Each structure stands twice: as structure tokens, then as C-alpha cells.
Amino acid sequence: MIELSAERILKAKANLGEGPLWDHRAKVLWWIDILASRVHRFEPKSGKNDTWDVGQMVGTVVCRKQGGLMLALEDGFATFDTESGVAKVVADPESEKSDNRFNDGKCDPAGRFWAGTMNKGDALQLWTGALYSLDTDLSIRKHLEPVGVSNGIVWSKDAKSMYYIDTASKAVDRFDYDLETGNISQRQTVFKVPEEMGYPDGMAIDNQDKLWVAFWNGWQVARICPQEGKVIATIKLPVANVTACAFGGAALDQLYITTARVGLSDDELAKQPMAGDLFLGQPGVHGVESSSFAG
Numbered sequence: 001m002i003e004l005s006a007e008r009i010l011k012a013k014a015n016l017g018e019g020p021l022w023d024h025r026a027k028v029l030w031w032i033d034i035l036a037s038r039v040h041r042f043e044p045k046s047g048k049n050d051t052w053d054v055g056q057m058v059g060t061v062v063c064r065k066q067g068g069l070m071l072a073l074e075d076g077f078a079t080f081d082t083e084s085g086v087a088k089v090v091a092d093p094e095s096e097k098s099d100n101r102f103n104d105g106k107c108d109p110a111g112r113f114w115a116g117t118m119n120k121g122d123a124l125q126l127w128t129g130a131l132y133s134l135d136t137d138l139s140i141r142k143h144l145e146p147v148g149v150s151n152g153i154v155w156s157k158d159a160k161s162m163y164y165i166d167t168a169s170k171a172v173d174r175f176d177y178d179l180e181t182g183n184i185s186q187r188q189t190v191f192k193v194p195e196e197m198g199y200p201d202g203m204a205i206d207n208q209d210k211l212w213v214a215f216w217n218g219w220q221v222a223r224i225c226p227q228e229g230k231v232i233a234t235i236k237l238p239v240a241n242v243t244a245c246a247f248g249g250a251a252l253d254q255l256y257i258t259t260a261r262v263g264l265s266d267d268e269l270a271k272q273p274m275a276g277d278l279f280l281g282q283p284g285v286h287g288v289e290s291s292s293f294a295g
Contacts, residue, residue, distance in 0.1 A: 002223075002233035006257060006281035010042060010049055014276040018202065019104060022248030024289055028255050029248055030061045030069065031278065034103075039071070039080065042278065044173035044249070053089045054080065059102035060115055063292040067136040070134075070293045072102035072115035077134045093132055093140045100128055104151045104202055104244070109159045110179050111136055111294025116150020116166075121151045124168045124199075131164070135184055136295035143184055152203025152213065152244070157288065163190070163211055163226060165200045172200060172213060174226060190226040197222070202244025204255070206285045210253070212255065214242040221245050221257055221281065239275040240264070247287020255281035 015035040022029055030121040034057050040052045057074040064070050069080040077094030094100050094117055103130050105115025117132040123129065129147035134142055148168020154164050155177060161176040162184055172191040175184040191211075193200050200219025205211055209234070211224045223233035235292040248256050261269065261276035269275060 001230065002284070004233055004235045004281060004283060006235050006237060006255070006279045008161070008274050008277050009044070009280045010047070010278035011274075012040075012049070012277050014258070014278075016243070016259065016260045016262045017276055017278065018243045018260075019058075019233050019245055019249075020202075020246035020256045020258050020278075021061055021063070021290055022246050022256070022274070022287075023063055024062070027250070030063075030247070031256070031258055032058050032061055034058060035262060039069070039124075041082075052080075052082065052085050053192060054085075057101050060105040060132045062105070062107050062113055063290070065111065065292045065294050070113055072113075074101040074202050076102065077113060077115070077140075090138050093142065094130070097128065102148060103129075104153065106153050107291040107293050108133075108155055108162075108177075108179070108182065109291050110182065111291060112182055113293045113295075114153055116144070116147055116153075118147070118149045127168065134293075134295070135182070136293075138295055141182065146205075151201055154203055154205040154211065156205070156209050157207065161209075161226075163203065163205070165203055165213070167199050167201060167216070172203070172211060172224065172226070190222050191229050195248070198240075201242070202258070203256055204247055204287060206247065206283070206287050207252075208285060210285070212247075212283070213244050214244050214257065216241050216243065216260075218242060221255070233284075235281045237279060239272045239277070240268070241275065245281070247283070252287040252289065253283070253285070255283045255287075258283055
């Protein structure tokens with residue numbers, strides 16, 4: 001087992017920091033605070049962190065090939081123009097489910113935007129969510145239901161495997177993936193989370209097809225070998241609720257890590273003064289460039 005290190009790089013105090021995404025074009029990190037309805041842009045070179053309030057809870061952010069960003073908002077998939085600060089919903093597959101909101105997601109190598117939903121209440125018990133994809137023609141497909149807390153999602157280097165986390169299942173699953181059609185099949189669990197590790201949350205993948213999973217109430221990010229179903233490295237954090245991670249930097253050899261304050265008591269916050277802050281880990285491997293929405 002390899003133990004790696006991380007340092008705080010931004011005193012963000014986010015309620016629910018999530019969704020880090022390295023923008024190789026602008027050389028910045030996009031990330032969000034879900035409960036505060038905020039999209040952030042962190043510039044590593046200067047340490048500057050710009051913020052936009054998008055008016056509703058935001059589950060994830062991805063880049064768009066034609067420019068700008070795409071968001072998964074409380075009310076559906078949306079375009080986002082950073083110049084005007086306007087987010088415009090383009091597809092809302094759960095308009096009748098007011099108790100749900102969108103959560104984590106990413107783009108597949110073909111440029112489809114995948115994101116799933118969860119219940120705003122006790123999502124670990126109320127499995128009212130689903131997993132969707134927004135295709136490049138802005139059409140919506142539902143791929144999975146019911147889902148508890150739709151979370152981390154990544155694709156292997158050959159795009160034949162999709163890895164997916166439903167936090168409520170306390171597992172990391174693999175699907176056979178058809179890049180041409182976007183179809184998933186043959187679901188199997190590749191890592192069942194031990195009780196002491198907490199709950200699996202956001203996820204990244206490196207260029208060796210190993211998974212990097214953030215653990216809520218687990219104080220860590222773990223590097224997992226999906227073929228062997230075991231942890232091969234960890235990055236320990238000084239906060240309990242570690243939410244997501246993303247490879248970044250010019251060589252994609254750094255790991256940005258988001259965390260959260262929500263759910264912690266005053267006593268716990270006093271013991272975790274860096275909860276909600278942004279961290280940078282040194283993973284010792286390289287990541288892969290994130291895909292952008294091609295629609």
C-alpha cells in the first residue's frame with residue numbers, strides 16, 4: 001500500500017465542494033459548491049478563484065467543444081455562458097420529480113454528457129434517482145433506474161469499460177461500453193467498499209486505467225485496481241468528507257481534491273478547520289484529458 005500526500009491550496013470553506021474538472025484549454029480548474037449554487041474557476045498560477053451563482057443547485061460542470069460550459073443543474077442539463085453568467089436549461093428529464101436533483105457526471109469520449117439524479121432527502125434510503133445521457137443532438141436517454149445517489153463516472157482508455165458509482169450501493173461497478181451507441185451492459189461490481197472506508201463519491205481515472213475514488217466520511221482518496229478489486233494507494237486528508245478528485249496541471253500529474261463542510265457539527269468543524277477547502281495531491285501517475293460535450 002502506497003501512502004501519498006496532499007496540501008491545501010485554497011481556503012474555500014465550501015458547503016459541498018464537488019465536481020472538479022481540469023480545463024486544458026484555459027489551464028484552470030472548474031469546480032462547484034452544490035448547495036451554494038456556485039460554479040468556481042480556480043487558476044493555479046495566480047491562486048485566483050472566480051465564482052458564479054447559477055441560481056439553483058448544480059451537480060457537475062463539463063467543458064463544451066464549441067466554447068463555454070455545460071452544467072447538470074437541479075432542474076436538468078444546461079448551457080452556461082461565463083461572460084453573461086446565464087445558465088439555460090436545454091433538457092429536463094425529471095420535470096415531474098420535484099424531490100430530485102442532478103448530481104455528478106462527465107462526458108464520454110464521444111462527447112455525450114452523462115449525469116444522474118438523487119433524492120434531495122435521504123437519498124441513501126430513497127432510491128428515486130436515475131442515470132441519463134445528453135447526446136450531441138440534445139436528446140436524452142435514461143440508462144439506469146432506480147439509483148440512490150448517482151455519482152462518479154469514468155471510461156477506460158479503450159472506451160470499452162464504463163465505471164460508475166451509486167454511493168448508496170457502497171460499490172464501484174463496471175459496465176461493458178459501446179462508444180458508438182452509448183449503450184451499457186453486463187453490470188458487475190469491481191470493488192465493494194469496506195465499512196471503515198466510508199461512502200464512495202466522485203471518481204477519476206489515470207492513464208493506467210486505475211480508479212481514484214473520493215470517500216465521504218472516509219478521510220481519503222483511494223487508488224483502486226478494478227481488475228483485482230483492491231486498494232493500491234491512498235491520499236489521506238485532514239477532513240472527513242472527501243467528495244471528488246480530478247487530474248490536472250500541464251502534464252496531468254496532479255490531483256485536485258474537493259471536500260465538504262455540510263453535515264458536520266460545530267464540534268467536528270472545530271476539529272476539521274480545513275473542511276470544505278480545495279486540496280492538491282501528488283499521485284505519482286498521470287491522468288487522462290477530460291472529454292468535452294460535443295453538442
